[in-house]
Amino acid sequence: MTNPDSASQIRSLAIERLVGDSGEAAQVIGAGRTMAENAVPLLQKRLAGELGAPVTVDLRAVEVSRVTDARSHVGDTFAMTVVASPASSDTMTLVIDAPAIAVMVCALFGGDPDLPVSPIERPLSQIETDVSTLVFQEVAQALNNAGRRPLEPRLPLPRAMSGMEAKRYVLRDGAAVRIVFGISTPTDTGTVAVMIPQRILLGTDASADSPATNSDWRARFSEEVMRSTVALEATMPLARLTLGELSNFEAGQIIEFEETAQSRAQLSARNKTLFVCEFGKLGQNYTVRIKHPYDAGQDFIDGLVRG
Template identity: 80%
Template sequence: MTSPGSPSQARSLIIERLVGDSGEAGHVIGTGRSMGERALPLLQKSLAGELGAQVTVDLRAVEVSRVPDARVHAGESFALTIIPSPTSSDAMTLVIDAPAIAVMVCALFGGDPDQPVAPIERELSQIETDVATTVFQEVAQALNGSGRRSLELRLPVPRALSGNEARRRVLRDGAAVRIVFGISTPTDSGTVTVMIPQRILLATRGIADVHDSEGTTDWRARFSEEVMRSTVTLEATMPLARLTLGDIAGFEPGQVIEFEETAQSHARLSARDKTLFVCEFGKLGQNYTVRIRHPYDAGQDFIDGLMPG
């Protein structure tokens, strides 16, 4: 791992460490809506045409959310899957609720679309979970895209989880765009919720590229005013020395400990327990100071720790 190569990359690194990578809400929603609208005819064709399920697919909502909220509106019975990509273990999270599963099961197995579907008020069966997996596969393929803007999802999708396994699955927190598709017949409807982390959109859809060439990305364009007004406490620490546990056990009150020769140039500036910059400790007039040298690189620090001196 190397240090960021430009000021804009450095700022992005600091932003990710503090609050999680996110984009301006309007741009994120616009990108999510464009993805949903492009995927809609493909999804309609795959479900109604190739699978033979006589259902209608529509785009219900596109909004800014957080990944763990994927299950909030799914009820007690639902199916879930998490799709990885080469750059992320959770590039897309998909949740389908029980009404949508019931609609798909009825449609796929020849049910009358004009008759109400019996609701699912129990744990999902093996067949119902398999149907959910099939729907997830079609949704993921429709949204994946191609070329430079592809999400590069690793397909086929992992088998859907249901029951306690789906309810207890830990979802990594982070800003996301929430895309909700409706699946319906004339009498019933349900939803498929798609959560795509904003860090994935930032990497694949160019949301954060507006001023990167000049390194002048405006932080206010990336966060709400509430976040911009929040304050954090900065802490500067300086490494003391590398000692054995035996040396430390022998410390006594009043003992003086020397700094290492390079300690002054390796102070670290942190906020919320996250190290942000490597600094140089100094003094300006009567005040002590730290001068920023470069952004903190956790990978390089780990390597340096393996090869001290």
């Protein structure tokens, strides 16, 4: 069985099993900003090659967020896509708002950049969705080449979603970095936001120079995770019975604990067993004392032996 050497190791093990690790906010933002700043000139160049009129690309924000918040910063009209890679099915989640779509459609089809574009306050048309897909393609490829290691998005990207399809799409939750690019003409501006899970970002961090750095990341957890609460459940095995014996149970029947049951209590949270404990009592209160982390493999073997 695994026996951590310190309370900090036990704490890290419990948190990792429950929610997965995430980096410290300042370091995650630093890694995301490095990637985003490298991507801006690449994206500017790529869009210039596609458009009939110039647009300006700038970096608006880099912040710690969650993947499920990807749609929370846009109105009712937007387009979205989720990009897969060999590392993950959701390496990037990209969302473009209505003003940015209007800017891109106007620029792509030769609109006057000095005149305001008409705002989009209706469901997106086929052409507007296709233009959104084009923008996502350029953003993904710019970010792919902006880190020390490529993100390797699977190309071509999935066609952009909009309307109820985009609003109902289920996003897998997880700690992420949110990168917001501005797309502007002299009269209008909009945004394209990219959510990259921290587990993906840390593998492409341009400042990751050694295995020691990656090991350090795994040992750190964000304040958000440390403040989260979970409900603990302690269970204790009763007895091993046949189905026939179980079917004969009646109301009021007393069931005896096994002789070793008190030392085999299990502490769980979110339906995940974390530790093996010893059941006891302190004054008027019942207690459990942590003995060691739960080992599913060893528990299976012990079950065969007891059987």
